[in-house]
Amino acid sequence: MYMNLFHRIIVLFVYSYVVLCPFNANGAGDYQEYIIGTHYTGETWAPSFWSNLDESKVHDDFLRIRENGFNTIIVVVPWVGFQKTISPVSYFEAYLESLAFLFEKSKETGLKVILRVGYAHEVGVDSTPDHNHRILQIASDKAVQNAWFDYLGRINEISSRYDNFLFAFLSWEDFFLIDFAHKSIAVRTYAASVTGYQEYLKKYTLGDISSKYGTDFSNYSKIPIPQYTSPAIHLYHEFWDQYLTTLMAKSQKIFPNLSMEVRADCDPTNDSSLYVCHGETFDSTGGKRVVIYYTPALGAENCGDLSSSDDAAFRLQYLVERVRSKTKSLIFLDQFNFIDNTPEFKKNTRIAPEELSAFIDKAQPILKKETIGYALWAMQDVKGNLFKNGSFERELLGWSVQNATLNVEEDVSSLRLNHHGKLRQHIKFGVYVPPEFxxxxxxxxxxxxxxxxxxxxxxxxxxxxxxxxxIHEAHVAVETEKYERITVEKIPLFVDGVIHIDNKGSDLIVDEFELYYRIQENGIYDIHGNPKEFCDSVLKLNKSFSPKQGALCYYDKESIKKARFKGVSEDGWCTDYISGYVRQTYGKRQFVLECYLPESWKGYGNRVSVKLDGVSIGASKIIEGYNKLQFHLTSDQLKKKELFFEISTDKLFEPSQFDNGSQDQRKVSFVLVGLGVI
Known part of the structure; x- marks a missing residue:
């Protein structure tokens, strides 16, 4: 009746082979379940996500993501903000609690999670030192290095609690040492010392280095990071690659399930015919997944031109083949940025708007063959909000107030700004904008x-x-007891300033502050939630990546085996948590669970609870013998085409507790006989 230990090892081996080895030598082949992802930043952009996170909206956001065919979210986890200080190490605990909250809600709604750790941008919590100083000093300063490892350990500890966690990754973008090649000679010399660049150069003679720089050096300690246009810039790129691979190797010891987003494009040099590429980093994850990104600018002219779908698809194919030539690791594309309106990159080649749908269709076979999936930077366009805690969900974090109090109505936070009340926030705009803009x-x-x-x-x-x-002043009237949307436009760009808001009249309630200079248009829906012209093509792409057999309305014993629900073994025995999807069709009003316990399990007693799409629909006792439990669907669930079920039990048992002859030492709850909607 029960599998013995040897039998279970054989089944586990076969299952591991099927799940983990479906990839051909060139890429993904027919992977069992592709990653179909999107970054999640709520209603704002990534730098202000954590301070502006409204937890009351997360569940509905996640359901909408899943309903659009995505099965995974990517969450950026900044080093600064999360870790406020490095000596001593201290954390902003509310962010860590919010990270755990996102894991809980994603699990409830059937989404998996990928984390981008070490993200460079965070405006909500003041941190010392800032991100740039940390990445400069991490190679030479033990305190900074230990703080980094401590941060990784905390994030690893939280993520490891959840079985819907896929993996985390570092990104080259967050350790962008090449930025220092644009600094002054004093800064470049200091940075060359603390990053370890001067030490790295000792593999070359001073004569060779002097020749490359066009300057005579008598001592390694005098060598700066080369200017970006210097003939010696390739030396710094070599060092940067080593810096990243070394950091990756050390970080994996703390966070084993860690990958890296590598720099897939090549950097120009002073010789327009020569480029520095970063292929040495492509195999730096120790055989784990390698993460890459795509933009139509890769390998293109980048002179403000528009590309055809054929040319853009050709460059995508070339990109994955070039990465594949350097590594046998699985390839995941975390930023499928086929559309981008960043003003600073206005000269980058873009896909012609009328060609976007065709490009997405042509990308499908490439992504399916060569990768284990993809993710968007955003499912919906967002404003680049610079305010910290603009909706007061984190009480008064980031604000200075006088004659004002936090206001909470039905779990929604706002601010009561009384007569003569004052509201202040210091804004630092850390994004470079070219002077012409x-x-x-x-x-x-x-x-x-x-x-x-x-x-x-x-x-x-x-x-x-x-x-x-x-630099700007405005006077606005508020006249009713109903919320009015206040908009002040044409405020000059500033890099460092304070916003003053003074109430000269009767008491007011204010909320949802936004200050932005652009809308990030990376989504398939616009800022108002309207689908863009190519939205259907992305939904079609998602559907093509979904498992070939859709969810069934009802699963019997045979179809349960094929479904491979989480927590259900091949012989039907279940753990204390199982999950999966069922299809809902018109007229089906009940969820039924059929399970069995051997009659010989005298004294067995357990309780089973059922959730659909994160909403509890009931609980019931189960006893030895055959059990058939029925639960009514809610009115909202009746409208859904597909439902994510979660079934949990209070207890686990070992078969040997009830059968002395059993060698089965698994901890189990019941045998699943059938489930679905009827």
Whole structure:
């Protein structure tokens, strides 16, 4: 009746072979379940995600992601912000709690999770030192290195609790040492020392280095990082590759399930015919997945031109083949950025708008053959909001207030700004914008406000730059007890300033502050949630990556074996948590669970609980013998085409507790006989 230990080892071996070895030599082949992902940053962009996270909206957000055919979210986890200080090490615990919350909600809604650790940008929590100083010093300063390992350990500890965690990865973008090649000679010399670049150069003679630099050096300690246009820049790129591979190897000892997003494109040199590529990093993950990205600019002219779908697909094929030539690791494409409106990259080649749908169709066979899946940077366009905690979900984090109090109504936070109340926030704009954009791009301030008692009021708004100069001023009226959307436009771009908001009238409630200069248009839905012209092509792509057999309405013993539900072994025995999908069709109103316990299991008693799409639909006792349990679907669940079920039990048992002759030492709950909607 029960598998003995040897039998279970054989089954486990066969199962591992089927699940882990479906890849051909060139790529993914027919992978059992592709990663179909999107980054999740709520209603804002990644740098302000954590301070603006509204946990009350996460469940619905995740359901919408899943309903669009995605099965995975990618979450950026900044080093700064999460880890406030490095000596002593301290954390902003609320962010760690929110990370665990996202894991819980993703599990409830049937989504898997990938983490990008060490993300460079975070505006919500002041941290010392900043990210750039940390990545400079991590190679030479033990305190910084130990703080990094401690951070990885904390994130690994949280993520390892959840069986829907896939893996984490570092990104070359977050350790972008090449930025220092644009700094002054003093900064470049200091950075060359603390990063280990000067030590790395000792593999070359001073004569060779002097020849490359065009400058005579008598001592390695005098050598700076070369300027970006220097003939010696390839030496620094070599060092940067080694820096990344060394960091990766050390980090994997702390966080074993760690991969790396590698720099897939090549960097130009002062010789327009020569490029520095980073193929040495492609196999740095020790045989684990290698993560790459795609943009139409890779390998293109990049002179503001538009590409055809054929040319863009050709470059995508070339990209994955070039990566494949350097590694046998599985390839995952974490940023499928076939559309991008970043102003700083306006000269980059883009796919012609009318060709986007055709390109996505042509990308499908390439991605399916060569990768284990892909992810979007965003499913829906978002504003690049610079405010910290703009909706007061983290109380008054980031704000300075006078004569104002936190206001909470039905678990939604806002701020009560009383008569003569003052509201301040220091804004630092850490994104480089070329000078030619400063007279074209402007900030927009957006928030909502309402009167407490119906009497009108006036808000005075000032932007004071770091020199104490008022660069913008506005006066807005708030006249009703219903929320009004307040918008102030044409605010000059500033890099460092304070927003002043003063209430000159009756008491007000204010909320949802946004300050942005652009909308990130990487999504398949626009900022209002409307589908873009190519949205259907992406949904079609997602469907093509989904398991070939769709969910059934009802599963009997044979179809349960084929379904491979989580937590169900091949002989039907279950752990204390099983999950999967069932199809819902018109007229089906109940979820049924059929399970069995041997009659000889006298004294067995357990309780089973059932959730559909994260919503509990009931619980019941189960006893030895045959059990058939029925639960009514909610009105919302009746409208769904597919439902994610979760079945959990209070207890686990070993068969040997009830059968002295059994060699089965598994911890099990019951035998699954059937389940589905009827």
């Amino acid at each position: 400063k007279n074209i791009l402007f900030f927009t301030l957006n928030f909502k406000a309402k009167s407490v008692d119906g009497r009108p009021s006036t808000l005075n708004i000032q932007i004071i730059d770091r020199d104490g100069v008022a």
